Structures are given as structure tokens and as C-alpha cells.
Amino acid sequence: MSPPLTTLKAIKPCASDTKSGAKPAAIRQRLGRICRSLTVITLVLLLSFEAAIDVFKPLKMLNFTGFTGMNQYYVVSKLPEFLSSSEHPDVIMTGSSLLLVPAVRCDEHMHGKKARFDHYYYRNVIDSYLRADYLQKLIRERAGNHLIIANLGTLAGMVSDQFLIFKKSLGSGKKPKLLICDVAPRGFLDRNRKEYDKTPVYIVLADYTCLGDLIKSKADLNSICVYAIGSLWRYFHDRADYRTVVMRLLAHVSGHPADMFTASMAPKGGTSPPAEQPKSEITAKADDVPDYVEKPNTLSDIGGYEYMYQKVDRRQMKKQLEFLEQTLELAQQSGVKVLLVKMPLTNENKILLDADISADLNRQIDAIAAKYRAAVCDPSMEHDYSLADFEDSSHMNRSGGEKFFDTLSKKIIALLSDR
Amino acid sequence: MLFNSFQYLLFLPLTVLLFWTLPVRWRLPMLLVASYIFYASWIPAFVLLIGALTVFTWLWGKALYAAAPEKKKLFLGIGIAVNLLTLGTFKYANFAVSSLAGLVHMATRQTADWSVNIILPLGISFFVFEFIHYLFEIYRGNKPIDSFVLFALFAAFFPTQISGPIKRYPDFQAQMLEEKPLRLTYFDDGLSLILIGLAKKLLLADNLAVLVQMGLASPFSYGALELWLFAYAFAFQIYFDFSGYTDIARGSAMLFGYHIPTNFNMPYIAQNMADFWHRWHISLSTWLRDYLFIPMGGSRGSKWRTYRNLFWTMTLGGLWHGASWNFVVWGVYHGLCLIAHREFVGVKDKLTQLRFVFDCKLYRYASIFITFQAVCIGWVFFRVQDTSVAANIVKRMVLLKPVFAPGEGHEFLVLKQSLPVIVPITVTMVVVLLLLNLPLSRLNELRAFQRLPVFFKAAYCAFLVLALVTFLPDNSAPFIYFQF
Numbered sequence: 001m002s003p004p005l006t007t008l009k010a011i012k013p014c015a016s017d018t019k020s021g022a023k024p025a026a027i028r029q030r031l032g033r034i035c036r037s038l039t040v041i042t043l044v045l046l047l048s049f050e051a052a053i054d055v056f057k058p059l060k061m062l063n064f065t066g067f068t069g070m071n072q073y074y075v076v077s078k079l080p081e082f083l084s085s086s087e088h089p090d091v092i093m094t095g096s097s098l099l100l101v102p103a104v105r106c107d108e109h110m111h112g113k114k115a116r117f118d119h120y121y122y123r124n125v126i127d128s129y130l131r132a133d134y135l136q137k138l139i140r141e142r143a144g145n146h147l148i149i150a151n152l153g154t155l156a157g158m159v160s161d162q163f164l165i166f167k168k169s170l171g172s173g174k175k176p177k178l179l180i181c182d183v184a185p186r187g188f189l190d191r192n193r194k195e196y197d198k199t200p201v202y203i204v205l206a207d208y209t210c211l212g213d214l215i216k217s218k219a220d221l222n223s224i225c226v227y228a229i230g231s232l233w234r235y236f237h238d239r240a241d242y243r244t245v246v247m248r249l250l251a252h253v254s255g256h257p258a259d260m261f262t263a264s265m266a267p268k269g270g271t272s273p274p275a276e277q278p279k280s281e282i283t284a285k286a287d288d289v290p291d292y293v294e295k296p297n298t299l300s301d302i303g304g305y306e307y308m309y310q311k312v313d314r315r316q317m318k319k320q321l322e323f324l325e326q327t328l329e330l331a332q333q334s335g336v337k338v339l340l341v342k343m344p345l346t347n348e349n350k351i352l353l354d355a356d357i358s359a360d361l362n363r364q365i366d367a368i369a370a371k372y373r374a375a376v377c378d379p380s381m382e383h384d385y386s387l388a389d390f391e392d393s394s395h396m397n398r399s400g401g402e403k404f405f406d407t408l409s410k411k412i413i414a415l416l417s418d419r
Numbered sequence: 420m421l422f423n424s425f426q427y428l429l430f431l432p433l434t435v436l437l438f439w440t441l442p443v444r445w446r447l448p449m450l451l452v453a454s455y456i457f458y459a460s461w462i463p464a465f466v467l468l469i470g471a472l473t474v475f476t477w478l479w480g481k482a483l484y485a486a487a488p489e490k491k492k493l494f495l496g497i498g499i500a501v502n503l504l505t506l507g508t509f510k511y512a513n514f515a516v517s518s519l520a521g522l523v524h525m526a527t528r529q530t531a532d533w534s535v536n537i538i539l540p541l542g543i544s545f546f547v548f549e550f551i552h553y554l555f556e557i558y559r560g561n562k563p564i565d566s567f568v569l570f571a572l573f574a575a576f577f578p579t580q581i582s583g584p585i586k587r588y589p590d591f592q593a594q595m596l597e598e599k600p601l602r603l604t605y606f607d608d609g610l611s612l613i614l615i616g617l618a619k620k621l622l623l624a625d626n627l628a629v630l631v632q633m634g635l636a637s638p639f640s641y642g643a644l645e646l647w648l649f650a651y652a653f654a655f656q657i658y659f660d661f662s663g664y665t666d667i668a669r670g671s672a673m674l675f676g677y678h679i680p681t682n683f684n685m686p687y688i689a690q691n692m693a694d695f696w697h698r699w700h701i702s703l704s705t706w707l708r709d710y711l712f713i714p715m716g717g718s719r720g721s722k723w724r725t726y727r728n729l730f731w732t733m734t735l736g737g738l739w740h741g742a743s744w745n746f747v748v749w750g751v752y753h754g755l756c757l758i759a760h761r762e763f764v765g766v767k768d769k770l771t772q773l774r775f776v777f778d779c780k781l782y783r784y785a786s787i788f789i790t791f792q793a794v795c796i797g798w799v800f801f802r803v804q805d806t807s808v809a810a811n812i813v814k815r816m817v818l819l820k821p822v823f824a825p826g827e828g829h830e831f832l833v834l835k836q837s838l839p840v841i842v843p844i845t846v847t848m849v850v851v852l853l854l855l856n857l858p859l860s861r862l863n864e865l866r867a868f869q870r871l872p873v874f875f876k877a878a879y880c881a882f883l884v885l886a887l888v889t890f891l892p893d894n895s896a897p898f899i900y901f902q903f
Contacts (some may be wrong), residue, residue, distance in 0.1 A: 038607035041877035046884060225425030235888060242889050247840060256840040263839040 053234055059241055067252070069244035075155045076204045078128045079165065082150060083172045083210060084230075084237060089150035091412060092169055093132065094162035095182020098343045098394060099153035100126050102401025106134035109398050118291035127155045134401070138409035145413065150176075154201055159187045160323040161201035163330070168205050170334055171212025177416055179336050180408070181327065183365050184343040184394075185353055188320040191308050196319060294397070299348055301392040309353045317357075321364050328372035337415055338374035340365060344385045344404060349393040375415055379407040420460040422667045422898070423620055430457065434577075435674045439601050447595060448568055450576070450675065457577040458541070465540040469575065472505055476550040477570045480563040483554060491558055498554040506547045512537050514742030542581040544739060548706055549574055553588050555710050561589060569595050578671035582664055582898060584682045584702035591677075599676040609673030611876070614883045616666030620898065621887055623848070624660035627652045630833070630845040635803065638812050642823040645833055646816045650795040652849045653802050657899055658686065661700070664898045685860040687794070690786040691763075692756040695794055707736050726761070730754040740801070745809060749800040756793055787857070 034040055059072050071080055093099050104126045108115050110133060116125070132149040139145050152165050162181055169176070193199050197206070209227055213219075219227075230237035244258075251258035324340075331338045342362075350358070369376045379385075382403075389400030396404055420426045434453045438446050459466045476498065483494040512535050520533045553573075557563050564570040573591050634641060634649030641649070665682040672679045680702050689695035696704045708717075712732040718725040730751070737750015767777060776782055796813055803809035815821075824832045833846055862868075868876065 033603060036873055037603045038873055038877050038880065039603070039610055041873060042610075042880040042884070045877055045881040049881065049885065221429070222425045225429060229425075235885065239888050239891065246889065250844065251840040254840055254843055255836055256838060256843055258840055260839050263837060 050233065050235055059238060059245070062245055065245075065249075067245045067248040069241050070200065070204050071238070071241050073200055073204070074123045074127050076200045078130050079152065079154070079168075079201065079204060080208060082130060082152065083168055083174070083208060087148070087150065088174055089176055090147040090416075091149040091178045091180060092166065092174070092176040093149065093151050093153060093180040093182075094157070094165050095153045095180075095341075095343070096157040096184065096187060097127065097153060097155045098184055098396070099151060099182055100129050100155075101391060101395035102397070102404055103132045103134070103151050103153075104129050105396075105398040106401040106405060107131060110134045110137060114292050115294065115398070116290050116292055117294055118289065121290065129153075132405075135405045135409055135412075138405055139412060142409060143413045143417070145416070147177075147412070147416075150174075153182065156190065156193060156199075157182075157187065157201060158190060158193050158196060158199055158323075159183070159320040159327070160196035161199055162187070163323045163327040164202060164205050166327055167330060168208055168210055170330070170336075171210035173211060175334060176336060178339060178412060179327075179331055180339045180341060180412075181324070182343050183324070183340045184345065185358065185361055186305070186308060186394075188317045188361060189308060189312055189353075189357075191311065191313065194313065194316055196323070294391075297387055297390055297392060299346070299393040301394060302348060302352070305349055305352050305393060312354065312357050317361065321368065324365065325368050325372075328368060328374050331374070332372050338369075338372070339411060339415060340369050340374055340376045341408065342376065342378040342380070343394075344380050344383075344389070344396060344400065346385070346387055346390050346393045348387075375411065377407065377411045379404050382407045420457055422664060422671075423617060426460070431671055431674070438675055443598055447572055451568055451572045454572065454575040454577040454580060458575065458580060461541050462538065468505070468509075468540055469543075469546060470571075472502065472546065472550065473571050473574050474567075475501060476553060476574075477564070477567055480553055480557050480570075483557050484563045495554055495558040499551055502547045502550050502554075506543055509537055509543055510539055511738075511742045518744075545579070545581070545583045545585060546574055548585050548703075548710075548739075549588070551710055552585070552706060556588065564588065564592055576672070576677075578668040578677075579679055582661070582668070584665060584668065584680045585706050586679060586702075591679075594677050602676070605673055605676050609670045611880055612666045612670030612673060614670075614880055614887070616663040616668075616670060617887055618883050619659040619663030619666065621892065622890055624656050624663060625892060626841065626845050627656035627659070627848060629841055630849065631656055631802070633833075633842065638803075638808065639815075640824060641832055642821050642825070643815045643819045644822055645824065645831055646812055647795070648833065648846065648849060650799055650816065651853060652845065653798050654687070654791075654795050655849060655852050657798065657801070658683070660899045685863055687791055687856050688787055688860040689790050689794075690783060691790055692753065692760045692793065695790060696753075696757070703736070703739075707732050711735060722761075726758045729757050729761070733757060743804055745800050745804050745806050748806050748809070749797055752797050752800060756797070784857075791856075 059068055060077075062068050063072050063074065071077060105115060130151055132151045136147060136149050139147050152169075154161060154165075157165075159181070166179055196202060209223065211227065214224060214227055235242075247258045250256075251262075257263035328338055342365075366376060368374075383406070385396075385400055385403065389396055389403065391397045420430060430453075434450070437449055437453075441449055455466055455470075458469060479494070479498045479501075483491060483498060486494045516533045516535050520530075524530055553563075553570075564573065569592060572595065573586065573588050576586070576591075579586055630652045631649055634645065634652070638646060638649070662683045669679050669681070682701050682703075684698040684701065686695055686698040689698050712728055715728040715731065716724055717728060720728075731754070733754030734747060734750040737746045737748070737753065740746045740749070767773075770777075796816065799812050799816070800806065800809045803812060823829055833842060868879070871879070
């Protein structure tokens with residue numbers, strides 16, 4: 001090990017030192033020894049590494065490789081990031097991409113940025129967007145309220161996902177004054193998301209440990225230590241993600257399955273392990289060519305909705321309605337106001353859903369809202385929305401967004417000023 | 420509380436902080452209380468047992484010191500007997516009863532369901548060995564420890580409490596009595612040792628365990644070459660596990676300014692079995708030499724008497740490791756190996772005309788290779804509890820029959836593409852460790868790490884921290900030697 005140092009206490013000025021120079025020399029000597037200490041240099045190196053991680057975010061940079069884990073999946077990566085942040089928003093918006101696209105379009109216009117319409121932008125900016133600056137601005141201008149709004153909409157988010165996001169937010173000490181829930185029909189009926197516990201949001205958040213969970217579950221010392229260190233040390237918090245990258249990279253190079261689970265899923269006697277992540281799910285590379293030209297609305301997503309609404313699963317709808325009820329119940333218990341928003345959609349989209357089911361769904365949503373005294377807002381009652389207000393059959397563009405946020409801002413102001 | 424647990428990560432800094440901030444007179448009592456808290460974190464009731472044995476040995480040591488010369492032997496005998504009786508009751512009662520039941524079954528063909536199910540108090544073997552050493556040294560004329568706090572702390576000092584290294588009291592007492600000022604080197608040396616120890620345990624031993632476990636799940640479905648690979652894997656696993664533990668123990672002690680003995684000195688470059696035991700678990704082998712082999716007569720008598728003493732020392736040493744026949748077989752095997760080595764040395768000394776062969780480098784490397792293979796065969800008996808299974812594995816390994824797994828052609832099962840990536844990683848690890856064993860040991864001999872400029876050492880430590888954090892398993896296995 002390093003050569004023995006003399007006792008810290010024993011470092012005294014030499015006899016030859018002058019009275020005035022002795023003390024600074026001793027301090028310099030002591031500081032020099034501290035700076036040469038292995039422990040101190042190691043700590044400095046670790047702190048530098050942590051700072052570099054914070055600046056470069058290597059996991060995000062590695063996303064295009066397909067080796068990153070679920071936490072880095074562009075659809076949900078913002079959720080753990082938000083929950084572990086120190087931000088305490090006044091308003092939390094949960095729902096689907098119906099909330100994200102208009103927010104991005106209005107915000108980029110407000111900040112004087114050019115709108116982008118390429119694949120990379122959708123996945124890396126829109127789907128992981130956390131803000132609603134334009135809405136905040138409207139509220140500030142109209143009521144002088146400096147509210148912080150967190151946009152936690154997730155691509156193809158279900159109502160059950162909204163419940164989990166709200167629950168984990170409360171568990172992380174982020175209690176908003178108002179919770180805004182998107183109650184568009186897709187969140188209750190999406191055939192692609194039949195099992196509520198298999199959605200990306202659920203997979204990422206179900207095991208996400210927040211302080212609230214630890215307290216409730218009377219966690220052991222080990223879990224508390226892991227949580228405490230993870231809260232203070234970013235790299236430690238993300239360690240499983242880094243491990244996943246290394247293991248998947250090694251698996252890729254060697255041709256072996258990354259873990260026991262993947263190995264057990266491989267065909268018997270087969271040598272090719274299943275792919276880690278579908279290619280379509282892998283984030284596009286940052287150097288993809290940006291596309292700044294807004295395309296005419298060709299209702300590009302209508303096929304997806306057709307499929308989703310074709311065979312409505314009543315049990316799924318009932319389950320999702322139960323989650324809505326649980327969300328409102330939790331909000332009531334926690335003293336959080338709720339605003340249910342019936343998202344504007346194009347007529348082409350609306351007519352795909354059987355009228356009876358649509359009416360039944362609306363009736364049940366209204367009944368649940370009434371039971372828990374939650375406010376319901378239908379922006380289509382205030383503004384007319386035409387095809388020109390949408391990018392496709394469901395996502396509002398900037399003009400649709402401005403109408404939408406106009407209604408929403410008024411409603412938020414009214415709700416928050418209503419004591 | 421495991422060294423590789425978060426509880427310890429909290430406990431250690433807190434204790435270190437208290438130690439260095441308290442007035443000097445309170446430091447040792449505080450360390451004693453902390454050590455008992457550490458022990459109580461397993462099964463609190465056993466604190467009473469260890470406490471009682473400590474009080475007895477301390478008082479008995481005083482009585483032994485004060486006893487008339489002609490009665491000293493009797494006092495020593497009683498002191499050792501009480502300690503061994505305690506060890507025997509808690510560690511070997513189950514074994515004795517089940518072995519007796521086995522004998523009854525063999526004789527009468529009737530199954531005797533005798534079991535006593537006594538829980539083994541952690542670290543009792545190490546406590547008892549330190550107490551026996553203490554009594555022996557007083558018998559040999561050393562002065563007993565006056566203060567009970569000092570004696571209790573010598574026995575219970577938490578870094579060495581569960582798995583050693585087995586300390587010697589004159590040296591440790593001198594360190595306890597020394598008034599230590601706070602030095603930065605304690606932290607530099609201590610923390611780097613702890614990091615290296617954790618890396619050995621969590622990055623190497625725990626991963627190698629995966630391969631060993633895989634091999635032992637169905638040993639006879641593998642060929643001889645793969646069985647050798649598993650034996651090598653276990654050899655490195657147990658080395659990194661135990662030497663990792665020792666490094667953490669030494670590093671933890673260093674944070675309080677205490678130096679405790681080393682336990683390993685590159686054991687896998689040993690050139691013969693005697694050399695191996697000078698390098699492996701040094702604190703135990705020197706204890707066995709000083710308090711078992713020498714009192715039995717050592718090598719003072721005839722050749723056969725020396726062989727007898729060697730044999731019994733190693734057999735009892737094997738039994739000390741665990742109350743199971745496989746440890747006895749392991750001890751016997753090492754006893755026989757040591758005897759064989761002595762015989763060989765005798766023959767070698769007579770062959771003066773072949774001295775140039777024995778002095779050449781190739782002979783040295785061949786000796787290291789053969790000794791390592793012999794040690795690995797021993798590890799099979801150590802690891803596989805069923806001695807007949809172990810014997811069969813060794814038979815296949817030695818006879819190289821079958822070379823490859825039965826029914827698999829000329830392929831290795833461990834290289835099958837369908838196995839998770841951790842398997843080829845660990846196989847690579849074993850191969851790399853085999854290849855680097857000599858060069859790394861040479862670097863270690865040259866104290867290469869210690870000679871590095873401090874910045875590189877710090878970079879190495881920071882890298883270890885990040886590697887540990889990244890690959891930290893959710894549940895790390897306890898250290899192998901905790902069961903002894």
C-alpha cells in the first residue's frame with residue numbers, strides 16, 4: 001500500500017520556520033497530504049465520473065443499440081427520471097400521446113423552435129416529453145399563477161397506467177394540487193394492451209421503489225440502504241441498466257442468451273436466442289435526417305384505431321373503468337383534485353367506435369366522476385375541431401393544441417381557485 | 420451481518436466514526452460493544468454462549484498463570500477441554516449422532532432416526548482456537564491479559580470474529596494498548612483492501628460459483644476435461660471467497676489502526692503440498708503447527724512418528740472445517756500428500772546427480788502444475804459432501820475417462836450455445852485465471868500495485884467501485900468459511 005504518512009496531528013512546523021510562515025506552511029503540508037491521499041483521489045474520480053454521467057447520459061446515447069433495458073425504452077424512460085427527480089409539480093397530466101403531441105407543438109412554437117416531423121423526433125423528443133410550457137404560460141397570463149405542470153402522458157398509455165403513475169408519484173412525495181386524466185376511449189379499449197400488467201409503464205413502474213412503498217411495506221434495512229444510496233448516487237440508481245447493457249452486448253457478441261430467462265425461452269435444442277428487443281422498438285439513431293415539413297393529414301393512424309375498436313372486450317373496459325375509479329378514490333383520499341378530460345378526436349376516428357359502446361363508456365365515466373366529485377371537461381363543447389386541427393386521426397397539431405389548452409387552462413384556473 | 424451486505428456498509432463507517440471521535444479511554448469499550456452487536460445480528464442468544472466462554476477463558480487464564488508449576492498442565496487440560504467440549508457439543512454433536520445412526524443401520528439394517536439438530540453458533544471454531552492459543556501461551560509462560568475488556572475484544576473483534584484470521588494475543592494486545600493517532604494511511608490502505616476483497620468475492624467468487632453449481636448439479640453428465648474445469652473453478656472460487664473475506668477483515672481492522680495477520684500468500688504457485696500449507700490459510704496452518712503438531716511431538720521423533728503426527732494434524736484440521744465425512748477425507752488426503760512429499764524429499768536429497776534437474780526452471784513450473792492438480796483433487800472432496808460421488812468424480816478426472824461428455828461426441832457441454840452468457844464468461848474467467856496465475860503472482864511478489872503512482876491506484880479503486888456497483892448481485896452468497 002502507499003507509504004506511511006506521519007500523523008496528521010503530529011505535523012508541526014519546523015523549528016527553522018518563522019512565526020508568521022510556520023502556520024501556513026503546516027496547513028499547506030497538511031493539505032498536500034490530504035490531496036495525495038488515495039481515498040481522496042478515488043472520491044474525486046468517482047465524483048468526476050458522476051458529473052460526466054450527468055452531462056453525457058450514456059444510457060440515452062446507447063439507446064439505439066438495442067442493448068438498453070426497459071427503463072431506457074423511449075416510451076417510459078421519462079417516468080423513473082421524473083419520480084427520482086426533485087421536482088414537485090402543482091399539476092400532473094397523465095394519459096397517452098394525445099396529451100404529448102399538442103404540448104410539444106405548442107411549446108416549440110412558443111419557444112420559436114422549428115417543428116420536426118421525423119421518426120427520431122417523435123421517439124426521442126415527443127414520446128419522452130415532460131412539459132407543458134404553453135399551458136403554464138396561459139395560466140400565468142390569465143390568473144397570475146406560476147404553476148408547474150408535469151406532462152406524464154405516455155405513448156399508448158392506458159387508464160391503468162395512469163393509476164400506477166399517480167400512485168408512484170404520491171409515493172415519491174410528489175403530491176400535486178390537481179391531477180388531469182385523459183379519458184379517451186382508447187385508454188379503456190386498446191386491444192394491443194389487453195393485459196394491464198404487461199404494458200411498458202407497468203413493467204417499469206411496478207417494481208419501482210419509492211419512499212412511500214418502503215414505508216408502507218416496512219422494508220428491511222437492505223432495501224432502505226439501496227434506496228438511500230440510489231437517491232444520492234445516480235450511477236448506483238441506474239446500475240441495473242448498465243449491467244443490462246454489458247450483458248446484452250456480451251450475449252450479442254457470443255451468441256448466447258443474455259440471462260437464464262432468455263435461455264429458458266429459447267427453442268429446445270435451438271442455438272439462436274430470441275431477440276432482446278424488437279427492432280421496431282429500438283430508438284432511431286440521432287443522426288437520422290431531420291424532417292421539418294408538416295405532411296398533410298392522411299389519417300395515418302386510422303388503421304390502428306380500426307383494429308383496436310373492432311372487437312371491444314367488455315371485460316377489459318370494465319377493468320380499466322375500475323382503475324379509473326381507483327385513481328379517483330386515491331386522489332380523494334390524498335386530497336388531490338381531479339379533472340377528467342375527454343380528448344378531442346377527429347370525426348373519422350370517433351365513428352370507428354360503436355355508438356352504443358361509446359355512449360356506455362361516457363355514461364360510466366360520468367357516473368364515476370360524479371361519485372368522487374371529479375370535474376369532467378369536454379373541450380369539443382367549447383371549440384370546434386376540424387381535420388386541420390390534427391396531425392392524424394387523433395393527435396392534435398399546434399392549432400388544435402392551442403384550442404385545447406385554451407379550454408384546459410380555464411378549467412384548471414377555475415378548479416384551483418375553487419376552494 | 421455479512422461483510423458484503425448493506426448493513427455492514429452502514430455499520431462499519433458508523434463504528435469507525437465513533438471510534439475516532441470518542442476519547443481514547445472509551446474507544447476499546449465501544450469497539451467491544453460494537454463487536455457484540457455485530458455478533459448479535461445473527462442469533463442474539465449466542466452472545467451469551469460466546470460471552471460465557473470468554474469469561475471462563477479469561478478467569479481460567481489467570482488461574483493457570485497463578486497455578487503451581489506442577490498443576491499447570493492440569494489447568495491447561497481443563498481449560499482446553501471446556502473449550503473443546505463447547506465446540507464439540509455445538510459443532511460435532513449432530514455429526515456424531517448421525518454417524519452413530521449410520522453404524523447402527525449398517526449393523527442391524529434398521530434405520531435409526533436420531534437427530535439432535537443443534538444450530539452452530541457462527542465463528543465458534545475461531546473463538547475456540549483463539550482461546551486455546553491463549554491458554555497455551557499462558558502455560559508457556561506468557562502473561563495473561565489483565566483487563567477483561569481487552570481480552571473480550573481480542574476474542575470478539577468484529578472484523579475477525581466469524582472467519583478469522585486467527586489472531587495471536589501478544590501481538591493484538593500490544594496494538595490495543597498502543598495509543599493510536601488518526602492517520603490517513605489507515606483509510607487509504609483499509610479502504611483499498613476492502614474494495615479488493617469485495618471485488619474478489621462479488622465479481623470473481625460469486626460468478627465462479629455459477630459454473631461450480633452447474634457442474635455439481637449433475638457431475639456425471641460431463642466429461643473428464645469439464646470435471647477438471649469445475650475443479651479449477653472451485654479452486655479459484657474458494658480462494659477468492661476466503662481471501663476476499665480476509666482482505667475485507669484486514670481492511671476493516673486497518674480502519675481502526677489494527678494490523679491483523681495475512682492468511683494467503685499466492686497459494687496456487689506452491690511447488691509442493693508443504694509449500695501450499697505455508698501459503699494457504701496461514702493463520703490456521705500455523706495454529707495447527709503450534710498447538711497440535713508440535714505438542715504431539717512434531718518432527719522430533721522418528722520418521723514414522725512424524726508421519727503419524729502429520730497425518731493426525733491434517734485429519735483433525737480437516738474435521739475442524741466441518742462436521743462431515745468429506746472434510747475428514749479432505750484432511751486425510753492432505754495428510755497423505757504431505758507424507759508423500761516428505762518421502763519424495765528424502766529420495767530427492769539422495770539423487771545428487773540429478774540436482775541440475777531439480778534446480779531448473781522447468782522443474783519448478785512442473786512442480787507448481789502438479790501441486791495445483793493435487794490441490795484441485797483435494798477440493799473435490801472438500802466441495803462434494805457425498806464422499807462416494809466425490810471419489811467417482813476424482814476417478815474420472817484422473818483416468819480422463821470419458822474425456823468428453825457421454826453421448827455428446829467431441830463437444831463440451833459447457834460451451835453449448837443455448838446456455839446463458841454467464842457460463843461462457845465464467846469458463847473464460849477460469850481459463851484466464853489459469854493462464855495468469857503465474858504472472859499475477861509474480862506481480863504480486865513484486866508489490867506492483869503498491870508501487871503504482873497514487874493516481875493510478877486511485878483510478879484502479881474507482882474502477883473497482885464502479886464494477887462492483889454495476890455487477891452487484893441482488894443477493895450475494897455468504898462467505899464459504901462462515902459455515903466453519
